[in-house]
Amino acid sequence: MKVVAGTVLFFLGFGQISWGQTKGSTNVAGTGDSEMAPAVQTNSYVVFGATAQQEALVRSQIQTMQPTVLPLRVVFVPHWKYVDNTRVFRLHVPTGYTSALFTHLPSRTIFIDADRYFDETLGYWLAHELGHLVTNSANEQDAENAAREFRKRLEGSRKTQR
Ligand SMILES: [Zn+2]
Numbered sequence: 001m002k003v004v005a006g007t008v009l010f011f012l013g014f015g016q017i018s019w020g021q022t023k024g025s026t027n028v029a030g031t032g033d034s035e036m037a038p039a040v041q042t043n044s045y046v047v048f049g050a051t052a053q054q055e056a057l058v059r060s061q062i063q064t065m066q067p068t069v070l071p072l073r074v075v076f077v078p079h080w081k082y083v084d085n086t087r088v089f090r091l092h093v094p095t096g097y098t099s100a101l102f103t104h105l106p107s108r109t110i111f112i113d114a115d116r117y118f119d120e121t122l123g124y125w126l127a128h129e130l131g132h133l134v135t136n137s138a139n140e141q142d143a144e145n146a147a148r149e150f151r152k153r154l155e156g157s158r159k160t161q162r
Helices: 002-012 052-065 079-088 119-135 140-161
Strands: 046-048 073-077 101-104 109-113
Touching: 046 052, 052 119, 052 140, 073 079, 079 109, 101 119, 109 119, 119 140
Parallel strands: 046 073, 073 109
Antiparallel strands: 101 109
């Protein structure tokens, strides 16, 4: 898993980012929420490559969905690089199905295709990726099952805002 994580860094060109700042939690993905206090949860991950607006949206959506396991980082990647990475890692990216987002479970990193960014539906697909994280599973059905609750929370907050 160390090797894979290093490979991700190499191909994405984020080699300057220190992976040691996360108190070793990279290696305990999926152990649940016991290590994270709710108060610090919303800001305990980093967002790369996003505009201020995109970052604000991602953070507010994740805050609304309240996943028990947060990503360690959310990375917006230019389309060409994104396509390259999905190929290099032979990632399972089903057509028309979270194809603009994917999650690298060992590093708890969510990648978003920056050029295919969509305001209204981002939360829907983000819920799916968070589903992978909280279940620590690459299985699409596991992710979808967990995503259902997140989408309800998103829907609920949307209703109270309007
Ligand atoms: Zn998936």
